[in-house]
Amino acid sequence: MIFKDITDDIDAIRTRDPAARSRLEVVLCYPGFHAVVMHRVAQAAWNANLKLLGRFVAHVSRWVTGIEIHPAARIGRRLFIDHGMACVIGETAEIGDYVTLFQGVTLGGTGKERGKRHPTLGNHVVVGAGAKILGGITIGDNVKIGANSVVLKSVAANSTVIGVPGRVIKSQGERLPDATMDQVDLPDPISDRFLALEQELIELRKKVDDRNG
Numbered sequence: 432m433i434f435k436d437i438t439d440d441i442d443a444i445r446t447r448d449p450a451a452r453s454r455l456e457v458v459l460c461y462p463g464f465h466a467v468v469m470h471r472v473a474q475a476a477w478n479a480n481l482k483l484l485g486r487f488v489a490h491v492s493r494w495v496t497g498i499e500i501h502p503a504a505r506i507g508r509r510l511f512i513d514h515g516m517a518c519v520i521g522e523t524a525e526i527g528d529y530v531t532l533f534q535g536v537t538l539g540g541t542g543k544e545r546g547k548r549h550p551t552l553g554n555h556v557v558v559g560a561g562a563k564i565l566g567g568i569t570i571g572d573n574v575k576i577g578a579n580s581v582v583l584k585s586v587a588a589n590s591t592v593i594g595v596p597g598r599v600i601k602s603q604g605e606r607l608p609d610a611t612m613d614q615v616d617l618p619d620p621i622s623d624r625f626l627a628l629e630q631e632l633i634e635l636r637k638k639v640d641d642r643n644g
C-alpha cells in the first residue's frame with residue numbers, strides 16, 4: 432500500500448511536470464515528493480497517537496523541503512507540490528486527488544475560527560504560486576486559483592479565481608460578464624468624496640459672493 436502510494440506520488444510529478452525526465456530524478460530532486468512521503472510517515476505516527484513524533488517528523492520535513500504540512504492534514508492521492516518552498520498546509524486542511532500546489536501556497540486559517548478552520552480542496556484543483564486560501568471554506572473540483580490570490584470564500588466547481596480578495600472570473604469555462612480585470616483604474620471613494628466636497632465649497636462661495644453683492 433505504501434509502495435503503491437509512493438509510486439503514485441512519483442507518477443503524479445512525472446505526468447504533470449515536463450521538466451521531470453525520470454523517476455530517479457523525481458526521487459532525488461523534488462522537494463514536493465519528499466514532503467508528501469514524509470507527511471505519510473508523520474501522519475502514521477500522529478494516527479498512532481504518537482503526536483509529538485508526528486510533529487517532529489513534520490518539522491524535519493519542513494527543515495529539509497521548506498514545505499510545512501501539519502501531520503493531521505488530510506491529503507488525497509497524487510498531490511504535486513511544485514517547487515514547494517514556503518508552502519503551509521494547516522491542521523484541518525483537506526486536499527482531494529490530483530491537486531497541484533505551487534510554491535508559497537498557504538492553506539491556512541483566518542485566525543478567527545476554531546475547530547475546522549482550514550480549507551477543503553476538491554479533486555484536480557490547481558493553486559498558483561503565492562496564493563492564500565484561508566478559513567474553513569470549500570474549493571470545488573477543477574478550480575484554478577490564480578497566483579497571489581487571497582481566497583476567503585468557498586468557490587464552486589469548475590471556476591477560475593484571481594485577485595485580492597479572490598473573485599470568480601470564469602465559471603464552467605465561460606468568462607463571467609461582469610468580471611473586470613482592470614487593476615489600474617480602480618474606483619477611489621476617498622478621491623470621489625473630496626471632489627464632491629470641493630464642488631460643494633465652490634457652490635457655497637458663489638452663494639456668499641451673490642449675497643454680498
Ligand SMILES: CC(C)(COP(=O)(O)OP(=O)(O)OC[C@H]1O[C@@H](n2cnc3c(N)ncnc32)[C@H](O)[C@@H]1OP(=O)(O)O)[C@@H](O)C(=O)NCCC(=O)NCCS
Pocket residue numbers: 514533558559560561575576577578579580591592593594600601612
Ligand atoms: C489563473 C490562471 C490559473 C489562469 O486561469 P485561466 O482560467 O486559464 O485564465 P486566463 O489565462 O484566461 O486569464 C483570464 C484573465 O485573468 C488574468 N489573470 C490570470 N492570472 C492572474 C493572476 N494570477 N492574477 C491576476 N490576474 C490574472 C489574465 O490576465 C486574464 O485577463 P484578461 O482577460 O483581461 O487578459 C493562471 O494565470 C495562474 O495564475 N496560474 C498559476 C500558475 C503558477 O503559479 N505558476 C508558477 C510556476 S513556478
